[in-house]
Amino acid sequence: MTAIGQGRPASGPALRATVFVVLAVIGLFLPRLLGGTSVAYSTLTTIAIFAVMCYGIDIVLSYLGEVSLGHTLFWAIGGYTAANLSVKYGLNGWSTALATIALCVVAAGFLGAVTLRTREFVFSLVTYAAAVVGYEIAFNWDAIGGSDGIVGISALKLPFGVATFSGATQEDLWPVALALLLLTLIFIARFRRSRLGTAALMVQMNPALAASLGIDPRKIRLAVFVLSAPITGLAGWLYAYQRAYVGPDMFETYFLVLMLTSVVLVGRRVLVGPLIGTALLIAQQNLFSLGGDWNKIILGAVLALVLIFWPAGLIGLFRNFRKAKLSPQEKPQE
Amino acid sequence: MMRTIQLAVVALLALGAPAMAQDIKVGTIFPLSGGAGPDGQTVTNAVKLMVDEINAKGGLLGRKLVVVSKDDESTPAVGVSRANEMIAEKADVVIEGWNSPVTLAMQPILARAGVLDITAVSKSDLILSGESNPYAIRINSSNGFDAEVIAKYVVNTLKAKKIAFLTQNDVYGNGFQSAVEAEFKKLNFSGQIVTTEKFAFKDTDFRVQLTNLKTANPDAIIVTNSSNSSGLPAMVEQYRQADIKSTFVGAVGIMLTTVFKVAGDANNGIISADIYFWDLPPFNGIAESNAFAAAFKKAYGADPDKSAALGAAAVQVWASAVQATKSLDRKTVADAIRGKTIKGTVFGDATFLPNGQLQPRYVVFKVVDGKNAKLEALPQN
Numbered sequence: 001m002t003a004i005g006q007g008r009p010a011s012g013p014a015l016r017a018t019v020f021v022v023l024a025v026i027g028l029f030l031p032r033l034l035g036g037t038s039v040a041y042s043t044l045t046t047i048a049i050f051a052v053m054c055y056g057i058d059i060v061l062s063y064l065g066e067v068s069l070g071h072t073l074f075w076a077i078g079g080y081t082a083a084n085l086s087v088k089y090g091l092n093g094w095s096t097a098l099a100t101i102a103l104c105v106v107a108a109g110f111l112g113a114v115t116l117r118t119r120e121f122v123f124s125l126v127t128y129a130a131a132v133v134g135y136e137i138a139f140n141w142d143a144i145g146g147s148d149g150i151v152g153i154s155a156l157k158l159p160f161g162v163a164t165f166s167g168a169t170q171e172d173l174w175p176v177a178l179a180l181l182l183l184t185l186i187f188i189a190r191f192r193r194s195r196l197g198t199a200a201l202m203v204q205m206n207p208a209l210a211a212s213l214g215i216d217p218r219k220i221r222l223a224v225f226v227l228s229a230p231i232t233g234l235a236g237w238l239y240a241y242q243r244a245y246v247g248p249d250m251f252e253t254y255f256l257v258l259m260l261t262s263v264v265l266v267g268r269r270v271l272v273g274p275l276i277g278t279a280l281l282i283a284q285q286n287l288f289s290l291g292g293d294w295n296k297i298i299l300g301a302v303l304a305l306v307l308i309f310w311p312a313g314l315i316g317l318f319r320n321f322r323k324a325k326l327s328p329q330e331k332p333q334e
Numbered sequence: 335m336m337r338t339i340q341l342a343v344v345a346l347l348a349l350g351a352p353a354m355a356q357d358i359k360v361g362t363i364f365p366l367s368g369g370a371g372p373d374g375q376t377v378t379n380a381v382k383l384m385v386d387e388i389n390a391k392g393g394l395l396g397r398k399l400v401v402v403s404k405d406d407e408s409t410p411a412v413g414v415s416r417a418n419e420m421i422a423e424k425a426d427v428v429i430e431g432w433n434s435p436v437t438l439a440m441q442p443i444l445a446r447a448g449v450l451d452i453t454a455v456s457k458s459d460l461i462l463s464g465e466s467n468p469y470a471i472r473i474n475s476s477n478g479f480d481a482e483v484i485a486k487y488v489v490n491t492l493k494a495k496k497i498a499f500l501t502q503n504d505v506y507g508n509g510f511q512s513a514v515e516a517e518f519k520k521l522n523f524s525g526q527i528v529t530t531e532k533f534a535f536k537d538t539d540f541r542v543q544l545t546n547l548k549t550a551n552p553d554a555i556i557v558t559n560s561s562n563s564s565g566l567p568a569m570v571e572q573y574r575q576a577d578i579k580s581t582f583v584g585a586v587g588i589m590l591t592t593v594f595k596v597a598g599d600a601n602n603g604i605i606s607a608d609i610y611f612w613d614l615p616p617f618n619g620i621a622e623s624n625a626f627a628a629a630f631k632k633a634y635g636a637d638p639d640k641s642a643a644l645g646a647a648a649v650q651v652w653a654s655a656v657q658a659t660k661s662l663d664r665k666t667v668a669d670a671i672r673g674k675t676i677k678g679t680v681f682g683d684a685t686f687l688p689n690g691q692l693q694p695r696y697v698v699f700k701v702v703d704g705k706n707a708k709l710e711a712l713p714q715n
Contacts, residue, residue: 038447039422046415140504147505148458151438152465169446170418244442244466247435249410286415293367295407 020182027178031171039286041170047275047282048177049239052184053255054262054274056232059191061260062268063200064224066120070111070127071259073134074104074229076250078236080138083150083246093158093241100237101230108229112222135251149247156241173242180238181275184231189271191227200224232259261303267313357400358393358662360385360649361425363416363440364432364454366405373641374432377454378403380645381429383626383633388653395660408432410439421447426662429648434458441466450664452652454644462689469668471686473644473651475609475694477513480586483607483696484556485517487714488583491698492605494553495525498580500543500569503532507558510585514556528552535561538568544576551580558585567596574600581605586696587640594707601704605712609681609694610643614711616682616695622650623680643680647692650679 034040057071081100085091091099115126139147155168156176167173191197202210203217210217240246262277285295310317362381364374378401385399393399402423406413413436420428421443427450431437437456444451445467453461453472462470488494499514501507511530518527529550531543547555555578559566566588573582584606594601611617612627626646630638638646654677655670656662673688685693699709 037422039418042415042418142505148460149435149438151441151460151463243410243414243439245410245435245439247410247438249435249439252409252411254409254411285412286419293371296367 024178024182027182028175031174038170041174043282043286045170045174045177045242047279048174048181049235049242050258050282051262051275051278052180052238053232053235054259054278055184055188056228056230056235057259058263058268058274059188059224059228059231061263063191063197063204064221065204066221067124067260068127068225068228069124069256070130071228071232072251072256073107073111073127073131074232075236075239075255076134076138076248077103077107078233078238079240079246079250080144080150080236081233082237082240083153084144086153086240087150092164093156097234097237100233104229104233105226108226109222112225115225116218116222131251131256135248138251139248145247147248149245149249151245153240153244153246156238167241168244170242173238177238177242180234184234185271185275187231192269192271196220196223196227257299257303261299264303264306264313267315270313270315273313273315357398358395359423359425359427360399360401360652361420361423361428361430361449362401362403362645363406363413363420363428363430363436364403365408365436366403368408370408370432374405376639376641377429377432377645379634380626380630380638380642381649383629384646384649384653387629388649394653394656395662406430406432406436406440408436410435413437413440414443416440417443420444421449425449427452427652427667429454429645429652431456431461434461437461438466441470445469448664450652450662450667452648454648455641462691464689469664469672469690471651471668471671471690471692473648473692475586475696476691477510479691479694479696480607481510481513482517483698483714484583484585485514485521485523487605487607487698487712488554488556489518489521489523489525491712491714492554492581492583494581496528496550496552497525498528498547498550498552498555499530500540500547500555500557500559501530501532502535502558502560504535506560507532510558511556525553533559533565535565538565540569540572541576544572544578547580548576548578554581554583556583556585557588559588562588562590563592563596567593570597570600570604589701591639591707594701594704598705599703601701604701604704605698606701607696607698608640609696610640611697611699611709611711612638612643614697614699614709617680617697620680620682622678623682626680647679647681647684651676651684651686651692654678 031040031044053075056074057068060066060068078100081103082096085096085099111127111130115123118126138144155166156173158165167176199210199215200220203215203220207217236250258281262274262281265277265280266273290298306313360381362378364377365371366374366378382401385401388394389399402425404416404419406416417440428444429452430440431453432455434456437453438458438460441451441461451467451470453470455474457474457477459477461472464470488497499511501511529546531546533540533543559569570593582604584604586607589604589606612623617623627638630642651671652667655667659666659670661667671686672690673686675683675685677683681695687693698712698714700712702708702710
């Protein structure tokens with residue numbers, strides 16, 4: 001999948017499309033290759049959904065250089081929108097997805113406008129406060145579920161003209177989760193090459209240059225932030241169907257820590273970074289679990305170690321390692 | 335390549351199979367770490383103890399039982415992963431649930447896979463709604479029953495005419511209050527509700543509310559407060575300091591060891607109710623309960639509390655139904671429990687409503703020596 005992202009310009013669109021299709025087909029049968037058990041399906045579906053969740057926070061962290069602690073809000077908006085609209089009004093998956101995107105854009109537009117002039121610590125704090133407010137509302141407002149949440153979310157229904165896709169089990173939902181993940185990857189890959197992506201990076205890395213080119217940093221910040229929200233939101237949307245239950249726990253730090261760790265673990269601005277990070281973390285929790293307290297200690301320690309010693313993530317570590325292995329004369333000039 | 339992997343997997347399964355085919359798997363999913371960890375461990379320990387006893391008597395359907403216990407970390411997302419693992423390990427029954435959201439998240443996963451799911455502790459009414467799991471079974475009491483016993487005691491036994499509420503302002507507190515008020519109507523309560531004071535779960539200063547309650551001077555104050563390690567002990571202390579004469583009636587299940595430990599003798603005189611005390615009637619007259627209490631003390635060096643009894647009862651109820659039906663099938667076993675009476679559990683004869691709720695028996699009690707957590711059972715009429 002790296003091929004899509006690194007997007008070697010020489011390879012041409014046709015080759016890239018072929019590679020992409022091949023990878024998508026392999027992805028589709030990946031759970032079967034891993035034994036076809038329900039655990040294989042549910043673990044992979046969960047990894048795909050959580051990875052999409054992480055990509056939302058990834059573009060804010062990687063391209064604005066800001067730590068949003070409020071993305072659980074968009075994650076929950078997706079879950080609550082899918083749950084409420086499908087249970088109370090019987091709407092199909094397309095409608096709930098559209099509503100999720102709309103609500104996330106509105107919420108992120110508001111939050112982004114409010115935080116336009118804030119940076120770093122203050123930005124993190126304000127976004128965190130927004131998530132806390134969201135949690136209190138979800139916890140106390142019975143009309144949208146209250147502290148018990150919403151049960152009885154029916155199977156995901158996606159009508160395609162004549163036929164309707166209907167999925168409730170992990171096996172059914174895997175193709176949807178994979179499709180959402182692939183679409184997100186394409187979207188992020190395009191974003192990286194887009195004018196907005198490069199402008200955002202310039203604003204972060206070289207504000208003076210950006211200013212001299214007439215780029216308005218506030219516009220860029222708002223645009224990237226608003227763009228990031230529906231990505232995390234759509235992950236929450238699918239999560240609601242996967243779990244068939246939505247509650248205020250969607251605001252829990254479990255998800256926030258997962259998002260941040262997944263992104264920094266492999267390294268920022270690496271296309272498949274959040275995906276690999278999520279896969280590593282979920283695999284550790286599900287397959288090599290050492291018990292709740294130890295898992296949290298390990299997760300916290302890994303996060304701290306990576307941030308202290310290899311701020312560039314595992315990719316940075318790998319690069320250092322390769323550099324060290326090169327003989328002195330081969331060593332690139334620094 | 336794929337064939338090789340498949341062959342390897344099949345070979346591995348075949349190697350593992352003969353040893354496991356004989357055993358019946360009892361899964362437990364409770365919080366084993368974090369704040370609720372000790373509670374979840376108590377329930378899990380009780381399940382293990384009961385399973386050991388069944389094995390000592392020759393097992394079930396001629397097969398040995400094994401316990402597979404997992405930690406939901408009080409997090410619904412983690413609970414879902416653990417439920418999926420139980421499905422993969424082909425658990426024959428899963429006994430779960432300390433927190434309602436975790437139970438609600440695991441229910442549809444287990445139900446879709448056709449795994450029998452018994453909820454031991456989680457109290458939400460949604461668990462038995464039948465939407466996620468048409469064969470739901472729950473051992474702990476429901477809010478409806480809890481409200482009934484408190485309302486009856488206040489109206490019929492205390493004969494209170496002026497009643498006040500001191501209510502935690504959330505779904506739990508407000509829900510309990512409206513359920514009690516509904517019971518008042520059923521009982522043709524002729525007195526009046528003089529005032530309702532509310533507070534937030536995290537509050538520790540209740541002096542304003544208590545001053546208002548003192549002015550209103552009701553016969554009884556019905557209190558909901560689920561913060562049993564900080565909020566409730568503080569409330570009890572401040573209640574005494576305010577020198578309020580009204581009877582403090584605590585909602586079902588809030589007077590836990592932590593409250594006695596922190597607030598000590600300030601608890602004296604408080605009236606409340608719960609569904610299990612090994613040393614109080616009717617439970618000290620039930621042979622199974624006495625045997626369980628003795629075995630639990632011997633194995634773990636502590637008295638069994640309500641959580642332990644819930645775990646033990648879950649195993650007993652399930653094992654009786656399996657024995658009676660000679661089946662491990664989810665629907666068959668559930669049908670033998672829902673709407674039926676199972677004899678010989680730590681709760682005595684356990685009668686289940688058609689929706690899967692165990693009909694609880696309550697002990698209404700008065701705290702006589704708070705420092706030593708000594709209670710006295712009160713007659714109910």
